[in-house]
Amino acid sequence: MGRLTEAAEAGVGAQAARWAGPPPTLLPLSPTSPGCAATMASSDEDGTNGGTSEAGEDREAPGKRRRLGWLATTWLTFYNIAMTAGWLVLAIAMVRFYMEKGTHRGLYKSIQKTLKFFQTFALLEIIHCLIGIVPTSVLVTGVQVSSRIFMVWLITHSIKPIQNEESVVLFLVAWTVTEITRYSFYTFSLLDHLPYFIKWARYNFFIILYPVGVAGELLTIYAALPYVKKTGMFSIRLPNKYNVSFDYYYFLLITMASYIPLFPQLYFHMLRQRRKVLHGEVIVEKDD
Numbered sequence: 194m195g196r197l198t199e200a201a202e203a204g205v206g207a208q209a210a211r212w213a214g215p216p217p218t219l220l221p222l223s224p225t226s227p228g229c230a231a232t233m234a235s236s237d238e239d240g241t242n243g244g245t246s247e248a249g250e251d252r253e254a255p256g257k258r259r260r261l262g263w264l265a266t267t268w269l270t271f272y273n274i275a276m277t278a279g280w281l282v283l284a285i286a287m288v289r290f291y292m293e294k295g296t297h298r299g300l301y302k303s304i305q306k307t308l309k310f311f312q313t314f315a316l317l318e319i320i321h322c323l324i325g326i327v328p329t330s331v332l333v334t335g336v337q338v339s340s341r342i343f344m345v346w347l348i349t350h351s352i353k354p355i356q357n358e359e360s361v362v363l364f365l366v367a368w369t370v371t372e373i374t375r376y377s378f379y380t381f382s383l384l385d386h387l388p389y390f391i392k393w394a395r396y397n398f399f400i401i402l403y404p405v406g407v408a409g410e411l412l413t414i415y416a417a418l419p420y421v422k423k424t425g426m427f428s429i430r431l432p433n434k435y436n437v438s439f440d441y442y443y444f445l446l447i448t449m450a451s452y453i454p455l456f457p458q459l460y461f462h463m464l465r466q467r468r469k470v471l472h473g474e475v476i477v478e479k480d481d
């Protein structure tokens with residue numbers, strides 16, 4: 194499997210991503226250094242949101258906001274505020290539950306409606322990328338969001354015996370802290386009042402929270418395996434009139450294995466974003 198790299202489509206359109214090609218070169222350019230704008234033109238976002246010139250002369254320094262139309266800005270501000278609020282409600286509900294009951298048993302059941310609503314709402318993030326109002330790669334966002342949707346609906350919602358596993362708490366906590374930080378980061382960025390500690394948290398917390406979240410997810414899928422095998426849920430057996438078979442148990446094994454190539458790509462993507470935003474480095478993509 195190739196490497197996930199950010200790629201800028203020539204001049205127009207939403208940012209693309211591809212699974213091949215040579216590793217990007219990291220250049221520690223200062224935002225104001227000569228060549229920075231041109232470098233970003235070949236390495237960074239494509240200007241869909243920025244109205245930047247073709248040659249990229251107007252491209253903004255790393256971490257600076259692009260210019261968006263009022264409709265996109267208004268929508269994204271609303272979306273990010275709603276999502277921050279949703280995940281905050283979830284965090285408060287989890288803390289309250291634990292303080293009142295002193296156990297994690299029953300926690301998932303008590304917060305599941307809110308979780309399902311806001312995590313499913315996050316599918317809009319793929320649309321945001323597709324229509325180009327955010328400069329993130331559709332592929333990176335797609336993997337991130339679909340793995341969450343999968344965990345919420347096809348694992349935790351569907352397999353009740355695993356809802357009280359400690360591993361569920363692990364990924365719930367990791368997701369919740371991440372999302373409160375991430376959506377408040379986007380909100381404050383859009384309002385042009387980004388406190389440094391939120392920016393710092395956005396690009397540092399993931400270093401721990403990503404592995405914690407992934408460990409929680411993998412342990413939860415692992416805990417689901419015996420039940421899935423025993424019940425044959427979501428599986429299609431032969432013979433049937435369509436002559437197709439599907440085994441959810443093996444699908445789960447393949448999904449778990451797919452974390453091995455996919456998770457490092459997401460993690461390194463975030464590390465690159467971190468270097469870009471916190472340290473002003475620019476990723477140069479060579480197309481040859």
Ligand SMILES: CCCCCCCCCCCCC/C=C/C(=O)SCCNC(=O)CCNC(=O)[C@H](O)C(C)(C)COP(=O)(O)OP(=O)(O)OC[C@H]1O[C@@H](n2cnc3c(N)ncnc32)[C@H](O)[C@@H]1OP(=O)(O)O
Pocket residue numbers: 256257258259269273327328329330333334336337339340341343367368371375379382383398399402403404405406407410448451452455456459462463466
């Ligand atoms: C069917 C089954 C499928 C199964 C598949 C299995 C395989 C799965 C393997 C991997 C599994 C991962 C599981 C994940 C678990 C967890 O989440 S654990 C908790 C920790 N998680 C994280 O830390 C998540 C980190 N991920 C992200 O932040 C994103 O999801 C991302 C897409 C991976 C990266 O974000 P990205 O957008 O690239 O970086 P940013 O720097 O934040 O944004 C870039 C620019 O885009 C702007 N932007 C993005 N979104 C918005 C928005 N909503 N509103 C406004 N602006 C937005 C952002 O401001 C940046 O703009 P500039 O500043 O102008 O550059």
